[in-house]
Amino acid sequence: MIRASHARAVVSRSALITNARLVAQRVAPAELAVVVKDDAYAHGITEVVSALSGAGFHRFGALDLTTAREVRERAPEAMVFAWVFGEGDDIATAISTHIDLGVSYPSMLERVADVARRIDRRARVHLKIDTGLHRAGVLAGGWPDFLQRAAELQNEGVIDVTGIWTHIAEASYDADSAAIRRFDDAIRRAHSVGLRPRLRHLAASAASFERADARYDMVRVGAFVYGIAPGDGIGPEQLGLTPAxxxxxxxxxxxxxxxxxxxxxxxxxxxxxxxxxxxxxxxxxxxxxxxxxxxxxxxxxxxxxxxxxxxxxxxxxxxxxxxxxxxxxxxxxxxxxxxxxxxxxxxxxxxxxxxx
Ligand SMILES: Cc1ncc(COP(=O)(O)O)c(C=O)c1O
Missing domain, CATH: 2.40.37.10 (Lyase, Ornithine Decarboxylase; Chain A, domain 1)
Structure with missing residues (x-):
């Protein structure tokens, strides 16, 4: 990207690494996936991924497939999770470069499976349940059929259901608790059709810091790694995080x-x-x-x-x-x-x- 010089953004690698370590310690044994969407929250994805993977962080949340590809170039061994893709996106490259795909609708699942079948590779998918935020994801009513279909595709050998996930508002304790209950139910139903996803993930910055019951196997944290507050409520200074x-x-x-x-x-x-x-x-x-x-x-x-x-x-x-x-x-x-x-x-x- 050509960067004009009307302003200068000085980014501290040690602040990023120290913040990521603090978050990782806090959420352990859950794993930290660092969210690097929007050019790593405008901190510069190339440098951010290099600095963090050099410091031992090997999970990244990318959002789109272009960002996922950029992460993959810098971190060949990392787990890279992308959850927004559509008609024009190169799903084949994503599958063959081992990008984990967040799948929010039955039609997305079929597309991913079709591409995987065509290129003869298994796609790693994370199935998304809508637990109340209504920002993509399969609603509870459609979840059993979605799981059934995912189990069939897994048996066929075209997908691996490596994850189950959701996104929550992190705006009120009670609403988040309700989302966590729905998520638990969605996981139980997955088990009942024989799916055993290794990565269950729900929380972003705020919930991952505040609630042990929101951490599951992995948390997707952006804001706190950059030393930014995700919204109202607990902020980075209180947590000892440094603006990067x-x-x-x-x-x-x-x-x-x-x-x-x-x-x-x-x-x-x-x-x-x-x-x-x-x-x-x-x-x-x-x-x-x-x-x-x-x-x-x-x-x-x-x-x-x-x-x-x-x-x-x-x-x-x-x-x-x-x-x-x-x-x-x-x-x-x-x-x-x-x-x-x-x-x-x-x-x-x-x-x-x-x-x-
Ligand atoms: C699905 C998802 N997970 C996690 C995050 C990270 O959120 P935060 O920056 O509050 O940690 C985002 C941010 O947009 C997101 O869309």
Whole structure:
């Protein structure tokens, strides 16, 4: 990807590795699969996968098949799980490169089986039950038939049912408990048709950290590995996780406008900074915080209130706090958003620099 240099994303490999170790210790004996969708939450998939697989992490959640292929190139031996694919996707390559496929509908199961039959390879599939989130997955009513068909295809030798999985909201304890009960029931039914999937998985960041009963054999964790809060509730700081990415830019002009000293920075709406930053979040320059006063299409204006900042000074938007900047979580809370969304918007096209 060509990365413009309006901003710079400094990504700490040691923060990623330390976060992943903390999560892994917390969820053991369940296994950690690191979710690397959206270019590893805009941290840069190539470097993230290299750093983590070099540190001994061998399971990744990719979402789509293109991402899965990128992971496979960097981590030839890893388990790579992808769960979104459709008509135009190269399922044959995914099967022959041992990508584990999350299958959410009977029609997807048949497509995967057809391709596996055609190329004479067994597909590794994880069957998805909808336990209440209604974001893909087979509903309880259709689950017995789905399992029956999966068992037939497994007996035929075209698929291996290696997993059963679901996704939960992680928004309320009671709703998650209900989803866990439905998941247990779905697993029991799988056993009753002779399926013994090795990997049962349900939890993402929040539930995997908070609930032992949500961990099963594997957890799919994205946000916490990057040191990002997945939403309301428990955040990375409380858990001892470090934000892995610091986003900065430089002052491009300093001017007096209506008796105020304004610094212009080259990060605007086209770079993913929306006007909801005005007045609610700030940046750090020379270790002091200054607020956004205006966001235009191509730049933002910072109120310097008489400081000595000058053109070319580094401007830190969010990060691990080393330069006096806020955390991404502070930004997310102030803008009524979640960290993942903000970092993906703002860091995706930044120049990426990797440090130990
Ligand atoms: C199916 C699935 N599992 C796990 C995750 C990881 O979630 P989090 O970043 O909250 O850990 C995602 C994120 O989108 C997901 O879609």
């Amino acid at each position: 990415l610091t986003l900065s830019t430089t002052v491009s002009a300093v001017e007096t406008v209506h008796n105020r000293t304004i610094a212009r920075i080259p990060v605007g709406q086209v770079n993913g900074l929306y006007s909801d930053a005005e007045g609610v979040v700030d940046v750090a320059i020379r270790n002091r915080r200054y607020p956004f006063v205006r966001v235009t299409r191509t730049e933002a204006h910072i109120d310097l209130s008489g400081s000595g900042a000058t053109v070319g000074d580094d401007v830190y938007l969010f990060g691990d706090g080393t330069h006096g900047e806020s955390s991404l979580q502070v930004w997310a809370d102030a803008m009524g958003s979640i960290g993942e969304e903000i970092v993906i918007r703002l860091a995706r096209a930044a120049e990426h620099v990797y440090v130990e």
